[in-house]
Amino acid sequence: RELEKQRDAKTLAKPGKPWTVKTWLTHWVETIAPLAVNENTMVGYGVAVRKHLIPALGAHRLDKLRPEHIERFYGNMQADGRKAGTIHQIHRTFRAALNEAVRRGHLGRNPVQLAKAPRLREEEVEPYTVEEVQRLLRTADDRRNSAR
Template sequence: MAEKKRTRRANGETAVYFGKDGRWHARVPMGYKDNGEPYRRHITRPDEGALKAEVQRLEKQRDQGTAQQPGKLWTVEKWLWHWVENIAKDVVSENTYDGYEVAVRVHLVPGIGKHRVDRLEPEHLESLYRRMQKNGSKAATAHQAHRTARTAFGEAVRRGHAAKNAAALAKPPRVEEPEEEIEPYSVEEVQSLLIEVNKRRNSARWMLALALGLRQGRRWGCAGSMWTWTTST
């Protein structure tokens, strides 16, 4: 089949034609390069229907702002180091930067650094978190790596380097809330407190709390009929 003559299209429209190689071709406008030149993605398929379906997919990504932009493709390793040293470092506190740097260097780069940013999936991160805990890291450490990844890949999405934030979709490990350790009063402290509260009209309220360890709400809930008061002579 002879090559179909290309029809002249307005700027910004997709050009579709049948080539001498027996395949259908399209050049889809996708935006502009860093130097301001128009960027058109060339695609080819063996039949016209498959080509049109791919054209529609690319045009939808372009219109939604989720298409891969021209330029170098970022690996996770390269992006994380670029982000932590050239983006985050200048806008966060020193302590926050230190936390990011450790998470990137010790956990994220060794664990998922070889993946491409635009092809990273939530399952890659969830697998990393499980490996971290299996190797002895605490859940809180895995959670810190998760927060770092979520922030870094969120910036990648905003800059058009990826269509989705895989870390925002991943499920981090649950961090157990540490129980608050309560240090009881010493005998001397209780004696001093009793001397002071005995000077008040509602001293019985505080004596009851000290004796039984009741919270304030429970102290107010004690009915007077529950107690029998005796006076020593």
């Protein structure tokens, strides 16, 4: 009955050696992700995976990873002075990697989707005044290719 419950909840582990977060992320970033995204995105994925995710969460079994582990990791990053934007970029990378694990049946549910990332604070942007724009355009008129 327990196995049937796990099967119905899609949390039943596949037979064989279970994936760890490290082995899955390494496989994903080296094999799967490059097929779907451009080079610049891959650079960001590589940094997030190798510098942040694997050292902090790599030892966990993929099927045993919980949102609380991820939220603790985010809290530690904040305590170390990381900006919320950096944490959100890591969060998006991790979510994409584990969404693929769910899609392939290695994971029943994506714990990153349940984890709360730190709130991003939007900074108020001060627009240029009309006088500032006019001064900028006058300055640009003195240059070759001012229209550009």
